[in-house]
Amino acid sequence: MAKVVLYMSMSLDGFITGPDDGTDHGLGVNGERLHDWLSPGGVDPRSHRPVDEPSATVFDELMDTGAVIVGRRTFDIAGGWAGDHHDGVPIFVLTHAAPDEPAPGHARYVTDGIESCVAQAKAAAGGRDILLHGAATAQECLRACLLDEMELQLIPVLLGQGRRLFEDMPPDHIELEPLRSLDAPDVLHLRYRVRSEG
Amino acid sequence: MAKVVLYMSMSLDGFITGPDDGTDHGLGVNGERLHDWLSPGGVDPRSHRPVDEPSATVFDELMDTGAVIVGRRTFDIAGGWAGDHHDGVPIFVLTHAAPDEPAPGHARYVTDGIESCVAQAKAAAGGRDILLHGAATAQECLRACLLDEMELQLIPVLLGQGRRLFEDMPPDHIELEPLRSLDAPDVLHLRYRVRSEG
Numbered sequence: 001m002a003k004v005v006l007y008m009s010m011s012l013d014g015f016i017t018g019p020d021d022g023t024d025h026g027l028g029v030n031g032e033r034l035h036d037w038l039s040p041g042g043v044d045p046r047s048h049r050p051v052d053e054p055s056a057t058v059f060d061e062l063m064d065t066g067a068v069i070v071g072r073r074t075f076d077i078a079g080g081w082a083g084d085h086h087d088g089v090p091i092f093v094l095t096h097a098a099p100d101e102p103a104p105g106h107a108r109y110v111t112d113g114i115e116s117c118v119a120q121a122k123a124a125a126g127g128r129d130i131l132l133h134g135a136a137t138a139q140e141c142l143r144a145c146l147l148d149e150m151e152l153q154l155i156p157v158l159l160g161q162g163r164r165l166f167e168d169m170p171p172d173h174i175e176l177e178p179l180r181s182l183d184a185p186d187v188l189h190l191r192y193r194v195r196s197e198g
Numbered sequence: 199m200a201k202v203v204l205y206m207s208m209s210l211d212g213f214i215t216g217p218d219d220g221t222d223h224g225l226g227v228n229g230e231r232l233h234d235w236l237s238p239g240g241v242d243p244r245s246h247r248p249v250d251e252p253s254a255t256v257f258d259e260l261m262d263t264g265a266v267i268v269g270r271r272t273f274d275i276a277g278g279w280a281g282d283h284h285d286g287v288p289i290f291v292l293t294h295a296a297p298d299e300p301a302p303g304h305a306r307y308v309t310d311g312i313e314s315c316v317a318q319a320k321a322a323a324g325g326r327d328i329l330l331h332g333a334a335t336a337q338e339c340l341r342a343c344l345l346d347e348m349e350l351q352l353i354p355v356l357l358g359q360g361r362r363l364f365e366d367m368p369p370d371h372i373e374l375e376p377l378r379s380l381d382a383p384d385v386l387h388l389r390y391r392v393r394s395e396g
Contacts, residue, residue, distance in 0.1 A: 012350075012374060012390070013364035014212040033371060142356070152210075156374035156390060158340070160367035166211035169358035173231060176210060176354035181381060188379060190386070192210070192354060 002125040003148035004069065004118060004141060006132045007062050008165055009034040009187075011155050015162035016135055026077045028162045034155050037187035045086055054184040058151060066128030067092065067121040069141075072109075074134035080104050085131075090124045092117050094137050114140045135165050142174060147194050149179070154188040200323040201346035202267065202316060202339060204330045205260050206363055207232040207385075209353050213360035214333055224275045226360045232353050235385035243284055252382040256349060264326030265290065265319040267339075270307075272332035278302050283329075288322045290315050292335050312338045333363050340372060345392050347377070352386040 008016050011034060018028030027034060037055055041047030046063065050056050068085045070078075072095035083105015085091055091107035094117045098109035110117040118141070121130045132138060132147065141147040152165075176192035183189075208214050209232060216226030225232060235253055239245030244261065248254050266283045268276075270293035281303015283289055289305035292315045296307035308315040316339070319328045330336060330345065339345040350363075374390035381387075 012388075013367070014362075019369050029369070030371065156376050158364060158367065158372040158374065159369070160364075160371065161369040164212075166356060166358075169211070169356065171217050171227070171357070171359040173228060173358065174356040176356065178354050178381070178386065181379065181386060183376070183379060188376065188388070190210075 002066065002122045002127055002130055004121070004130045004132050004146060005065070006138045006141070006147060006150045006152075008133070008135070008138070008150075009037070009153040009155055010165050011157050011159040011162075013158045013160065014164045014166060015159040016165045017163040018159055019161045021077070021163055023077055031159070031162060033157055033159070034153075037153060037155070037184065043082065045081065050184070052184050054182040054189060055187060058153070058182065058189045061129075061151070062131060063087070064128065065089065065131035066125030067130045069094065069117055069121050069130055069132045069137060071095075071134035071137035073136065075107070080107055083107055090121070092121045092124075094140070114144050114146060118146045135163055135167070138165065139167070139169060142169065142194070145196060149194065150176070150190075150192045152190045152192075154190055156186065156188075200264065200320045200325055200328055202319070202328045202330050202344060203263070204336045204339070204345060204348045204350075206331070206333070206336070206348075207235070207351040207353055208363050209355050209357040209360075211356045211358070212362045212364060213357040214363045215361040216357055217359040219275070219361055221275055229357070229360060231355055231357070232351075235351060235353070235382065241280065243279065248382070250382050252380040252387060253385060256351070256380065256387045259327075259349070260329060261285070262326065263287065263329035264323030265328045267292065267315055267319050267328055267330045267335060269293075269332035269335035271334065273305070278305055281305055288319070290319045290322075292338070312342050312344060316344045333361055333365070336363065337365070337367060340367065340392070343394060347392065348374070348388075348390045350388045350390075352388055354384065354386075 018031030021028035038048040175195040180191040216229030219226035236246040373393040378389040
């Protein structure tokens with residue numbers, strides 16, 4: 001059964017971007033610090049494969065997912081990955097209103113909510129896991145109890161300001177089951193299962 | 199040389215209490231979840247020594263510190279530990295204005311700022327590390343570049359709401375050097391050195 005897995009790089013103080021993130025600074029001002037664990041590369045996500053073994057393992061798992069769910073904001077800031085995040089797997093872009101022009105390449109806009117978005121991605125993922133990306137969409141997924149796992153790259157830095165991964169959530173606890181922690185240069189890879197009993 | 203070491207239990211989403219923390223709920227509503235890695239015990243902090251080895255190691259290090267720095271708020275909520283946090287080491291309580299009655303037991307109020315507080319604690323710690331506790335005081339210490347290390351107990355839960363450990367900090371990055379990560383039941387112990395170059 002395909003699992004929805006959130007992949008995000010987060011500072012120890014909980015930020016996934018620096019301040020003022022937008023199309024000019026996808027990761028906010030100086031937020032690229034969060035991606036130092038990746039190799040320098042180009043537009044193709046694959047070109048950023050890390051050289052150390054633990055980080056490469058996590059990266060390969062990410063690149064082995066069978067579909068992508070992403071929020072409209074993250075999608076636009078990333079230039080829609082020119083329509084192909086990896087291997088031509090379908091990209092489901094959650095948005096309130098689709099623009100006039102069709103989504104590029106393997107992307108499609110989903111306007112009828114997170115439940116539909118997850119259902120469509122699971123149907124399309126060929127039994128492989130689904131890569132979820134973006135803070136707002138992650139929060140929607142958590143609220144709707146549709147997130148199965150999280151693979152967080154915990155970065156040893158305090159950014160101080162920026163966009164938080166976890167923000168404006170209800171006070172109900174969401175229990176997590178630690179599945180794996182992998183030490184790697186400049187990053188700690190933490191994998192959790194989201195416990196449905198809450 | 200005595201190091202100032204912050205010890206705090208923090209949820210994966212960055213909270214050190216649940217909502218509405220105060221004298222009735224020291225850890226906020228349902229915030230005691232953050233202390234599940236400790237053994238059930240009584241008023242004496244020592245009675246909470248965990249049974250598993252990694253957590254006991256961290257706990258013993260905490261209890262081997264030679265002085266305590268704590269913010270007034272945390273101190274009051276904890277009932278001032280009846281004047282003795284552990285072994286009668288001096289407790290320095292950072293506050294803007296000292297109350298009329300003297301501090302209990304081994305505690306004393308410090309009203310002339312964080313620099314003075316750290317200097318007094320270092321002079322009194324007998325070369326041992328200094329236990330720092332409390333979010334506001336930790337933030338003050340970080341801003342003043344007076345925090346040497348952090349020992350965080352990362353708890354596998356999302357609290358959703360509460361008091362954050364890292365809040366309202368300036369946008370300057372503070373780089374951290376990972377020193378140790380210890381997996382233990384229901385907690386991941388993370389130790390970082392605060393890099394002065396920032």
